[in-house]
Amino acid sequence: MVDDLLTNGYNAVYGATPKSPTLRRIWHEHAEGPDFPEEFGHVSFVTLSELRRMATELRLKPGDTFVDLGCGMAGPALWMASETQANLVGMDASHVATELAGARANELGLGGQARFVVGSFSTTGLEAASLDAAMSEDALQYGPDKEAAMAEAARILKPGGRFVFTVFELDSATAEHLPILGVDMVDDYRPLLEKAGFSVEIYEEVPGWPEPMTAAYSAVVEAKETLTKEMGEAPVGALVLEMSMTLGAKPYKRRVLVAATKK
């Protein structure tokens, strides 16, 4: 069961996100970057060049099936589906996110190529050895049991399947008192991946990762009043709480890009 605090927070934020041009503008300007296609907008820190790199590393062929773990409203995953002609299964703990993702897939003409499920990193509900690849963008650090999450990714992938993701490594000295992030503080995902049956080919720090995070989070905190008018108090409260906590405590050691193969 995914932490209720987290799921309720995300449900509230996702429900209010479509009402907020200000949040969209902040995210596009500071996190996505000016060249990121608006129709695939997201709430992570994935840039267009990073997404292209992920596409290369996923090695998807038309007709393959891939999962996005913690897909949110599925902007990056739908971009990937449209770019590769592979079929997408988007998985997220937030039912509001998966509903918005489904509507968005239809609007983009990708409804026939995409389906969405509610689940958790450790219990996706997906069939064993059913997927050609898995991706994830800036979501796995929220998992309360990362060893179980890596084992679940290995279970649902076919042998030879690729697992490509970005994630934040947690610094236990600064994260330990934080809700959610302090629950299972992993500062290196490689041992967990290897234990789960992956061989890790790429594990590298994303250059310049702190700047977009600090800029986007600071802009959201500064725009609290306008955002509250557009989105309402509860969602903005959840957003500002997480972002100001992250800016203050600095719980992230590094943001890394990972590519691994299921043996």
Ligand SMILES: C[S@@+](CC[C@H](N)C(=O)[O-])C[C@H]1O[C@@H](n2cnc3c(N)ncnc32)[C@H](O)[C@@H]1O
């Ligand atoms: C920062 S958002 C990123 C969403 C998406 N990848 C994107 O690029 O917009 C993190 C996502 O992880 C999901 N999430 C957090 N913990 C989860 C868990 N234990 N199981 C499944 N999803 C989870 C949240 O609901 C949220 O949608």
